[in-house]
Amino acid sequence: MVDMAIELFIELDDRGLPSDAGMHTVLLKAIVEEKGAAGVLDLIQRCDILRPELFDILCNKSISFLCKKGSPETACDVYVVMKRKGSVVTRKSYYSILEDANYALRFFAKIRECGWTTATIPVTVFDNLTTNGRVLDAYKLIRDMEDNLPRMDVVDYSIMVDRLCKGSHIRKALDLCEFARKKGITLSIVTYNSVINGLCRQGCLVEAFRLFDSLQKINVPPSEITYAILIDILTKEGHLVDARKLFEKMIVLGLKPSTRVYNLLINGYCKMGQMQEGLKLLLDLEVKCLKPDEFTVSAVINGFCRNGDMEAALGSYFDFKRDGHLPDFLGFMYLLSGLCSKGRLEESQSILREMLQTRSVINLLNKVEIDVQTESMEQFLFFLCEQGRIQETITVLNEVQSMFFPVERWRTGAPSGPEKLKEIYDSKAFGIAASKSSLSSYETDMNIKSSDAENTVKNYAEEENRSQLCDFDSYFDHLASLCTKGELLEANKLAKMLTC
Template identity: 50%
Template sequence: MAKRAYQCYYKILQAFIREFSSEKLQPVFATFIKRYGLVKPTLGKMLVHYLCMENNIGSALRLINELNKSNLKLNFLVDVFGMLTAQGRPLDAYRLVMGAQYDLPSMDVVDYSILVDGLCKEGYIDKALELCTFARKKGIQLTVVTYNSLFNGLCRQNCLVQAFRLFDSLERNKIIPSDITYGTLIDALVREGFLLDARQLFERMIIKDIKPNTHIYNSLIDGYCKLGNVKEALKLLYDLENHSLKPEKFTISAMIYGFALEGNLEGALQFFVNMKGNGFSPDFLGFLYLVRGLCAKGRMEEARSVIREMLEDESVLQLLNRVNDEIEIDSIESFIVQLCEQGNIQGALVILNEIGSMYFPYKRIPTSSAQINMVSCEGNVHTLSHNALPSIREMDFDALYSQMNSLCSLGDLQGATALAKAMISGIEKI
């Protein structure tokens, strides 16, 4: 009878642990410990799990120490670490490992790698490095997967010197870097403006016969395009295709951006047509760059054609649906279509620009005479007062279109943008 009661309590505790039901677990655990004590390591293991759930890492460590003194050695649950990491608590898992030190039963390289990755993602890069040192002292041979997490963490914190010191140590530790390793480092170099160093690392990767992935090409192509060096970016694009890789929407948009920085609208349009013929299209920004350039040149019919193609692209429609959901309007797509049908291409561009600034605030083409610029209207500017903006939900389309058309006709891009913001945000005042 006592054995059955013991088993019953034990199963109840296991169920509560699985459900992380702390409120239900505490009274049952208290009764169980009072009646039976910690007579088995499995019970101690369960209590350690419970204490971790309660954020009481210090007590968990003291319990591990006491159990080890009583020769109730824990076959420590790896899922405790998994639980803590999944809950965004890798630092607690780290404290548990480091606090138990050599009394902690063995963990394999996968366990350490998961914890290192969690620490890096939460920004505890110093702790991740300490954990790797600890693991090596215990005889654990770390893999490139573990190091990739470290590289990602270091690069996210702009610790490039430390990242490359670690990279140089891979060969001594007989670890072969992967395409992810190179991609992380190349991306960080490009982001920080060290394009020459990034290209040299890319060439080093090729020499070592490690096949670059599309992400690596995208980083370099984007880097060259941001400098307006379309020639070098095109070489990389052709090289990408020679490696049996396909360009992505980001790749196409980056190239269009590069042509834009050169002020080469015709080059951008021809590239767009060529890519479309091969079954590739840009993302929202790529289309937007073309529309801006065409409007700036007064080529409204061509801009209207590009907008129509834009609104047939699945990725663009997904973004517009996201706008619809976030600001609770019926269809911003229909609104843009109607503006185009009415011939108000500038009004449509104002809406598209505002969406671009909402979701891609750091990727606009800066205004310069050497670039394909955003459309600008000339004429007398009159200020649209905040009080003049009615709630979009209270306006019908004809009234909204009339006001938008009037503002663009007067050359008041600022006022038209203000109206667009009101429509997109769905609020009465900006």
């Protein structure tokens, strides 16, 4: 039956009738089931008389099909037939053959045995390997196919070097840089920045600075990013004097530090308790017509909190807020921790309210809902805050912090992360209810439906000391949101039940 199908397929082409990809797939499946992978090679040889364009389509389809079926050797044989006939091999076919790097090397050894010593593959195949998380395979192919590589430019090498560095393969990245230089490629500062950053992340500061010092000798001037990378690692290691020297050097060279570079130094000084130096840099930042961002605000607040100066921390918070700048999640946490340690719970509650209405914090809490598979974390925290359960709210926020900023978490030895957060959310630890269903009443962000409003008040009514909860002001945000969205019936129903 398969032989008859092949004859019919060839006859269709003889008569000039079209065939489609679905027909090719059905034919290939039938051949493999009856004759195995070798049957596909036989098909290709019998179809040698097809029109060139149809023959190329069939061969490329066969290569992809055979590779998916676990027969790369036969796919290689099809490739050899195509090369002999002068057919065009598509990128998809190349990528299918190169799915396994070790086999790919054997593949190229085989085609060289056939006399094609100049056989190469498109550079886009290396790009695909690199961008699909297979940079080590791409690196291995480049090193083993040294004399048969396609023409690659500085961008191709830079992308691969960057991925190697981010994967902590520093030695291979350096080796690839040397390989590129031998090929006559002049590497740019972008490439060297990737290597310097990789060395710093691996703790190889001496090697990073040696490479930095050598840039001038090879006529590759460092960029603002180069200095930012080195200033970052120096401040993290506590070498503020050296970091400041680099900062001043880049200014002398005519480079303009960005807000990010200022933040690195401001944060470094504030963490070391050198608030005056940090504030001087903050003033200099504003003189240079740069705007502080949420990280700047958080660094200053953290510095004051570390020194125990909560008046200055609050003062800076309100000054920044007046100018339209709020801290990030960590900045709020620094401030809340400091206030709670001083027993200033009313001020903590006020800061918490503002925190839970800040867009960057809301976005982070939305990610928590996805990772932990909970309902509205924002509503959960809002409920705790409005009941005055500040310490409990901060406990939950600490777990959120441990998920996204593990280095910043206080090391208590207690379990943390998504599992712990889920446990807290689902438990009765805060006396919210005896099951998940009571928490599910805080469903959408600021979008309470009428049935949800009834369940919310019903569940809360069972709580002791609910006078604060029943206060209209504590639900103002809920009501305002409903009114804004035009859901007046639900807003009226919630307001009536709260005032009963």
